[in-house]
Amino acid sequence: DQQVKQNSPSLSVQEGRISILNCDYTNSMFDYFLWYKKYPAEGPTFLISISSIKDKNEDGRFTVFLNKSAKHLSLHIVPSQPGDSAVYFCAATSNAGGTSYGKLTFGQGTILTVHP
Amino acid sequence: NAGVTQTPKFRILKIGQSMTLQCTQDMNHNYMYWYRQDPGMGLKLIYYSVGAGITDKGEVPNGYNVSRSTTEDFPLRLELAAPSQTSVYFCASSYEIPVVGEQFFGPGTRLTVL
Numbered sequence: 001d002q003q004v005k006q007n008s009p010s011l012s013v014q015e016g017r018i019s020i021l022n023c024d025y026t027n028s029m030f031d032y033f034l035w036y037k038k039y040p041a042e043g044p045t046f047l048i049s050i051s052s053i054k055d056k057n058e059d060g061r062f063t064v065f066l067n068k069s070a071k072h073l074s075l076h077i078v079p080s081q082p083g084d085s086a087v088y089f090c091a092a093t094s095n096a097g098g099t100s101y102g103k104l105t106f107g108q109g110t111i112l113t114v115h116p
Numbered sequence: 117n118a119g120v121t122q123t124p125k126f127r128i129l130k131i132g133q134s135m136t137l138q139c140t141q142d143m144n145h146n147y148m149y150w151y152r153q154d155p156g157m158g159l160k161l162i163y164y165s166v167g168a169g170i171t172d173k174g175e176v177p178n179g180y181n182v183s184r185s186t187t188e189d190f191p192l193r194l195e196l197a198a199p200s201q202t203s204v205y206f207c208a209s210s211y212e213i214p215v216v217g218e219q220f221f222g223p224g225t226r227l228t229v230l
Binding site: 004009034036043044045046049089091101102103104105106108109 | 120147149151156157158159160161164166172174175206208210218219220221222223224
């Protein structure tokens with residue numbers, strides 16, 4: 001039972017254009033969402049997060065949008081750069097009851113390729 | 117700060133062998149985690165710890181054991197290795213709740229069981 005899904009295994013965009021990565025979740029208890037970026041042979045690194053009390057969070061070129069009614073979030077990268085080429089993971093956790101201990105449920109990842 | 121370090125980087129085991137994957141963090145984080153990533157899949161939580169002496173199972177704990185005797189170290193033990201344990205293993209640590217979520221990951225250990 002995949003509670004967090006990234007249905008696009010890969011995405012290819014031109015440098016300077018917008019990259020949009022999508023993520024869907026099924027567990028209504030999730031109330032905090034994160035995006036991680038992963039280069040080959042390295043561990044994931046934290047990119048940006050959003051709480052369920054917000055619908056948008058922005059950090060430089062990266063913006064995450066949350067649509068709770070659709071149980072959908074997206075990561076926008078504008079403008080895209082070749083150095084953004086990596087695997088992007090969506091992750092979710094639940095703070096309800098204070099017992100999540102930060103445990104994350106990850107999606108399968110989307111490989112982003114930004115062409116010069 | 118070295119952050120989260122993992123050893124070894126690579127290992128090949130024969131079926132039935134045992135090994136310990138080492139994980140150390142120097143950020144004084146109480147929360148630590150072990151994940152595995154299979155090809156084309158997301159990371160799955162194996163075990164986690166909320167402090168020295170306190171550990172609990174994650175989503176896929178079968179075939180693994182952990183211990184947490186210090187804040188810094190969180191080793192993962194594989195007993196009787198099986199081909200299904202071929203994967204990349206990541207250790208992570210984080211600050212305590214209520215500052216949720218951002219986990220710092222090590223570079224991973226690539227394990228092959230033949």
